[in-house]
Each structure stands twice: as structure tokens, then as C-alpha cells.
Amino acid sequence: MRPAFAVGLVFTGCCSNVIFLELLARKHPGCGNIVTFAQFLFIAVEGFLFEADLGRKPPAIPIRYYAIMVTMFFTVSVVNNYALNLNIAMPLHMIFRSGSLIANMILGIIILKKRYSMFKYTSIALVSAGIFICTFMSAKQVTFQSGLSEKDGFQAFAWWLLGIGALTFALLMSARMGIFQETLYKQFGKHSKEALFYNHALPLPGFIFLASDIYDHVVLFNKSELYQVPGIGVAMPIMWFYLLMNVVTQYVCIRGVFILTTECSSLTVTLVVTLRKFVSLIFSILYFRNQFTLWHWLGTLFVFIGTLMYTEVWKNLGTTKSQLQKDDKKD
Numbered sequence: 001m002r003p004a005f006a007v008g009l010v011f012t013g014c015c016s017n018v019i020f021l022e023l024l025a026r027k028h029p030g031c032g033n034i035v036t037f038a039q040f041l042f043i044a045v046e047g048f049l050f051e052a053d054l055g056r057k058p059p060a061i062p063i064r065y066y067a068i069m070v071t072m073f074f075t076v077s078v079v080n081n082y083a084l085n086l087n088i089a090m091p092l093h094m095i096f097r098s099g100s101l102i103a104n105m106i107l108g109i110i111i112l113k114k115r116y117s118m119f120k121y122t123s124i125a126l127v128s129a130g131i132f133i134c135t136f137m138s139a140k141q142v143t144f145q146s147g148l149s150e151k152d153g154f155q156a157f158a159w160w161l162l163g164i165g166a167l168t169f170a171l172l173m174s175a176r177m178g179i180f181q182e183t184l185y186k187q188f189g190k191h192s193k194e195a196l197f198y199n200h201a202l203p204l205p206g207f208i209f210l211a212s213d214i215y216d217h218v219v220l221f222n223k224s225e226l227y228q229v230p231g232i233g234v235a236m237p238i239m240w241f242y243l244l245m246n247v248v249t250q251y252v253c254i255r256g257v258f259i260l261t262t263e264c265s266s267l268t269v270t271l272v273v274t275l276r277k278f279v280s281l282i283f284s285i286l287y288f289r290n291q292f293t294l295w296h297w298l299g300t301l302f303v304f305i306g307t308l309m310y311t312e313v314w315k316n317l318g319t320t321k322s323q324l325q326k327d328d329k330k331d
Contacts, residue, residue: 032081
């Protein structure tokens with residue numbers, strides 16, 4: 001029952017979260033900092049009340065290790081959100097972030113000296129090809145936007161290129177954080193809820209450096225049109241409503257993933273998250289009418305087939321969690 005409930009939370013929370021993020025980004029592309037700050041603050045307050053027991057519960061993992069992890073986590077979150085302000089469309093954003101397997105494999109080989117089967121190298125090649133196709137076609141769309149002069153078109157392409165660089169950096173940093181977290185869990189045991197709290201609470205002072213940008217968007221959000229919240233009868237600026245729903249759905253999404261990691265194998269978690277991303281992508285394309293060519297569909301197909309090949313879903317269905325963990329150690 002709990003795994004089914006967790007899957008429901010993941011699909012409901014994560015898919016809804018992407019919708020509200022796109023609604024926010026379409027109106028104000030540079031609102032990533034205020035969105036990230038709101039998410040961090042909400043999860044930190046919830047963790048302080050229920051996980052840290054108002055600060056009375058000491059952490060199982062020393063704070064100095066969390067400080068390193070938090071620096072990486074904060075950087076990844078800010079850079080990923082800021083990329084939306086650099087001519088990166090939401091579908092490309094989602095496809096690019098689906099390339100985490102590539103970054104994990106590259107850093108796993110370099111840092112952990114891991115070796116993989118030829119089947120997994122093939123799957124990663126598919127993912128890489130899919131991301132390349134989608135990125136290349138998006139580059140052509142940015143370059144040849146109708147109504148732009150040659151100078152403006154080049155400037156738009158330069159910003160888009162910077163956005164791709166930001167996404168690549170965030171992808172590699174996220175993979176490095178995952179490896180660091182893996183080594184901590186091996187040394188101190190798994191403390192996912194504790195890590196969730198400290199990863200969101202410790203970076204809060206860092207938002208002081210982004211205070212000016214956050215304040216500017218507070219002013220912009222206050223000026224947005226009023227929205228009558230259904231069922232409550234209260235009117236509020238619509239951008240604040242989108243932000244509130246984004247924060248709530250982000251929490252639901254994270255809680256769902258947390259339950260899955262404690263109840264299911266890593267294979268199941270990867271499969272559920274991958275399918276969730278695919279559903280979010282389809283909805284974004286259809287509902288928001290994002291530009292998506294046949295080449296984009298081909299690239300997307302490569303990404304998701306490659307991901308499913310990497311997890312070897314058809315081979316491992318029905319395999320126990322303990323057996324999967326043994327197989328993961330072999331890899």
C-alpha cells in the first residue's frame with residue numbers, strides 16, 4: 001500500500017510542480033531565485049519542527065559533511081532555476097536533466113573507478129544521442145526565431161548557449177553530490193529525512209546574496225492580477241498562488257520519492273521518476289504548446305529508451321530488493 005501511495009505522490013506532486021514552475025517561468029523567466037528560496041524555507045521549517053525536534057535532536061552525520069553537500073546542492077538548485085532565464089525552454093530543461101545517468105556514469109568511472117557492462121554503455125550512448133538531437137534542434141529554433149534581426153538572433157543564441165553550459169555544470173555537480181552522499185551513507189548509514197532537512201536549512205543564509213533579486217520579484221508578484229482561490233473565496237495575486245502551489249507540490253514530490261527509497265529498490269525509484277518525467281514532458285508540450293518537432297520526439301525517445309535499458313527493467317522485474325542491491329555493488 002505504501003509503495004502505491006508513494007507512486008501517487010510522485011506523479012501528483014512532481015507533475016503538478018512542473019506545471020506551476022512553467023506558469024511562473026513563462027510570466028517571469030528570472031524568478032528562479034525566489035522559487036528556490038520559498039521551497040528551501042518551507043522544507044527547512046517542516047524539518048526543524050518534525051525531524052530536528054526544534055533543534056533538540058543532534059545530527060547523525062557531522063555538520064561539516066553536510067556543509068560540503070549543501071554547497072553543492074545549493075549551487076545545483078540555483079543554477080538549474082536560473083537556466084530558465086537563459087532562453088532554455090521547459091521541455092529542453094526536463095530532457096537535459098534526464099541525462100543525469102551520463103554524468104553519474106562519467107564521474108563514477110573517474111572517481112569511484114567503476115566499470116560497466118557494454119549493455120549499459122550502449123544505453124548511455126542512446127541517452128547522449130537523444131540529448132544531443134534535442135539540444136541541436138533547439139539551437140536551430142533559437143537561431144532562426146522569426147521576427148529577430150541578425151544581431152538579436154545571435155544574442156539570443158549566445159544566451160541559450162550560456163544556458164546549456166549552466167545545465168551541463170549543474171548536471172555534473174549533481175552527480176558529484178550523489179557520489180559524495182553515497183559515501184556518507186556507507187560511512188554513517190542512511191538518514192534521508194535528516195539530509196533533506198539540513199540540505200534545505202543550511203543554505204538559507206546564502207540567499208542573502210540573492211536578496212535584491214528576490215525582493216524585485218516580490219514586487220513583481222505583488223503587481224500580478226488578483227486570483228480568486230477556488231473553494232476558499234480569498235483573492236490573492238496569481239503569481240503568489242502559483243508560487244504557493246509550486247512549494248506545496250515540491251514537498252509532496254520529495255516526500256513521495258523519500259517513501260519510495262525506503263520501500264522499494266533503486267530500480268523501481270529510477271523507473272517511477274523516469275516515467276514521471278516523461279508524463280511531465282508530454283503535458284508541457286501539449287498544454288503549453290511548446291515547440292516540439294519530430295526530431296525532438298526522436299531525441300526524447302532515445303533518452304527514455306536508454307534510461308530504461310540502463311535500469312534493465314524487463315530483466316529485473318520481480319527481483320528482490322536485496323538481490324538488486326547485490327547487483328548494484330557488482331557494477
